[in-house]
Amino acid sequence: MQIDRLIRSIGACGNPSALGLDTRLEFVPESFARPHLEAGGPAEAVRAFNFALLDGLKDLIPCVKVQAAYYELMGLPGLACMRDTVEEARRLDYVVILDAKRGDIGATASAYSGAYLASDAPLAADFLTVNPYLGSDGVVPFVDDCRTTGRGIFVLVKTSNPSSGEFQDLVTEGGEPLYQRVGAKAAEWGAFLVGTEGYSSVGAVVGATYPEQGALLRRRMPHTFFLLPGYGAQGASAEGLAGCFDAFGGGAVVAASRSLICAHKKAGTDDFVSAARDEALRMRDELKRALAGPGRLS
């Protein structure tokens, strides 16, 4: 199961980070981009940038999150770049999360799952993010493929953005906010897919920007692995994240994109791989310190 592989890879690296490849052409240093732009346009420059980062960070970071929107923005060449990036990351043994937030009903959800999670998926990733607004019909087809292939999903539960509370925090009959109801359903959808490491193939997206809600969900969803976006550029701190991890400092992976892939801009260099490595090490050590804090077993 990919969830077990993810947990073991995090352990082997000693680093619960995911490299967020939300790559835009303007992030790529001009000197690096130029020959690729001439040879194949923006998608070629992004592909080369991604490949260099993947190669340069493979000993430090166990997991990659690819944000579909930035590739769709480049049209068909961008989608080819997305597929190639995912394939290269898998070839290098990263665990790959495709952050595409898909969701539709019945047969259509099956088609999305067939595209990304089925054994013969043409755009296969190890994990896919899924939007739960349509209810079980919109999620179970993905779960069915997870059962067959060992791949996984992360269901949006409490997202990291400022207005995530607009609907997700609405208190529903019985007194629970919507995000907790969705969280409970996510745990239910994944209940029969718990791997040997204690976590299910059905995970949850929990915004690192909402540490209290994250800590509450952590207590209520002991077998649900969390994907935590919002670290770095969105303002979540390592300390705020600690409550989203289990008592052993496990159970979650922290996605960071701009802070890693744009580290060279802050550092004032074109050597984006070295700058990303420095930032990856800083982030790893910050997370380690936070997870070793009071109340932690390790």
Next chain:
Amino acid sequence: MQIDRLIRSIGACGNPSALGLDTRLEFVPESFARPHLEAGGPAEAVRAFNFALLDGLKDLIPCVKVQAAYYELMGLPGLACMRDTVEEARRLDYVVILDAKRGDIGATASAYSGAYLASDAPLAADFLTVNPYLGSDGVVPFVDDCRTTGRGIFVLVKTSNPSSGEFQDLVTEGGEPLYQRVGAKAAEWGAFLVGTEGYSSVGAVVGATYPEQGALLRRRMPHTFFLLPGYGAQGASAEGLAGCFDAFGGGAVVAASRSLICAHKKAGTDDFVSAARDEALRMRDELKRALAGPGRLS
């Protein structure tokens, strides 16, 4: 504005139907598919099938809904087929809705909007369906592009599937179910984008399978145009739909996919264009009868 164009096209055709191109290879008659399969594989067969239907129905149906999932399922050739289908439909003057249910936060939502709705969008459609679970941050970037380009979105409010009530019908503080809160927000997002025909560029997806909820939303959202899926194969009747239309028989478009694109299977023929035309006429007349019923002005 595309919403005005949609309304006028429906008027000109006398038919508030949308052709749902949720095309799968198995829907394409074998005799028709064979040469295309040999020449270019499944995506080529689907492309030819879609093009034949678009050409054959253009005097009868004003609008096309393309379901992204079935094209993503075919990988990159499928995505090229999707782009070509959308472009061909626009060339033939259909109003084109890309049903991709996208949604993400801030900059990422802007990237999706840049892919599908911006003036230089590489995969441009006239309308895009959008998932509201992430709140205003996840929708407003699309609305901003609608303002600039005159294109539009349909926000998922009450979906047509059996489990849509799982979250959407949850009663929230104040007594309203979630879908009504989402509906109110959709009206708010679109309040400043109402065109000359009285409807906003920000529409709503309302499942034709839930006529009571649809009628309630219709009364509460007088300037929100509805996209009504669920007719035909999903079991919604024309009578049940009537309440989703305004007093003049306007304000909504009914999407039908399998009942149209698989009509030849039911009719026992390979002539899928003629079978789809017969079904389109039957559907148009059924909708006309339902919309001319008691309480209707026309």
